[in-house]
Amino acid sequence: MNKTAPTDIYNTHFGFSERPFTLLPDPEFLFWSRDHRLAFTMLEYGMMTRAPITVITGEVGAGKTTLLQYMLRTLGEEADIGLISNAQGGRGELLQWVLHAFSVQFDPNFSYVQLFQQLQEHMLDVYARGRRMVLIIDEAQNLTPETVEELRMLTNINSNKDELLQLVLVGQPEFRDMIRQPGLRQFLQRVGASFHLGPMSPQTVAEYVAHRLGVAGGTGAEIDPAAIPLIHEVTGGVPRLVNQICDLALVYAFSADQPAVTEQTVRSVLDDGVYLGGFASERNPTQ
Structure with missing residues (x-):
């Protein structure tokens, strides 16, 4: 596993200037859906x-x-x-x-x-x-x-x-x-x-994720677009839940020394039970 300062989390690994998916409200990251x-x-x-x-x-x-x-x-x-x-x-x-x-x-x-x-x-x-x-x-x-x-x-x-x-x-x-x-x-x-x-559509979730990655200094490719349908399914398109699962998935990708979050990365987060968002408990999207 890569070593990094506690406050850095995965930022250096992905080239972020700050974490793109914190749970605190931040007008700097406001996405205009x-x-x-x-x-x-x-x-x-x-x-x-x-x-x-x-x-x-x-x-x-x-x-x-x-x-x-x-x-x-x-x-x-x-x-x-x-x-x-x-x-x-x-x-x-x-x-x-x-x-x-x-x-x-x-x-x-x-x-x-x-x-x-x-x-x-x-x-x-x-x-x-x-x-x-x-x-x-x-x-x-x-x-x-x-x-x-x-x-x-x-x-x-x-x-x-x-x-x-x-x-x-x-x-x-x-x-x-x-x-x-x-x-x-x-x-x-x-x-x-x-x-x-209302909740975001799958297309809006894709735009939202890319936007926050870009604001944090990323390229937008740090989360594979192929993972977006699963992210939308388990969050219901609620921004805070999207932030939660994307943040966890970035931690998993960093831990595995992967260049980007994939659909499988998101499934691993769900399988390990570390994502506690409301929609995840209603269905098991990995089956």
Whole structure:
């Protein structure tokens, strides 16, 4: 087996400047599939038109957080951004989350009315300074219908005809199901832009893999195109799962001193049970 520094993994072997398939969201590796381009367009549209609410949904690992991070880079300095990654709790707790997100100091013993009043005063102050507020909530599927309705109420705070707060909610498919409930029809009516990120097709997986290999300094040939159908089958086209199995396959190819990942390399990863992605457990693609 080749010897290498622990932080290098297989990079020197393949000529990479960095690992191409890490599991952490990285806007530098963002691949503009048709769906990702449309999702980002809807995010931009929501921002440009100052839509009260923008909703983006998709499966776990579909690339929603990476899109969010990329969007944050494009927002101008005129916006105050509040980011909540995993809000939970009731109405009063939600207001505390929002105040924290915008770095507003408050007394934790305040009543709901006092918290609401403090947030409203802050929103009016931001507006008076010619700025706007954008509240981004990631993992929105963890909200309750009651807190979703409370968020809608926050978008009712306005000055003349101007919205003081824009909401961007990003979550898993169950969030889309939640907001379609009859009790949340007023919330749904305030959604000005939305998109659902679906899984990638086999062709898109091939383009995605080649893209990430290239960004990392590779040629794109480090994973044989013949291995792509199997990669797509066992990952269902979910980007994070594609990253997971490709990373493991590159480790296997490096360990065997192979110049590229082949279909057999991927099968070896599956046979050894080191890939724990959800789709691999539903079928055995090596049989």
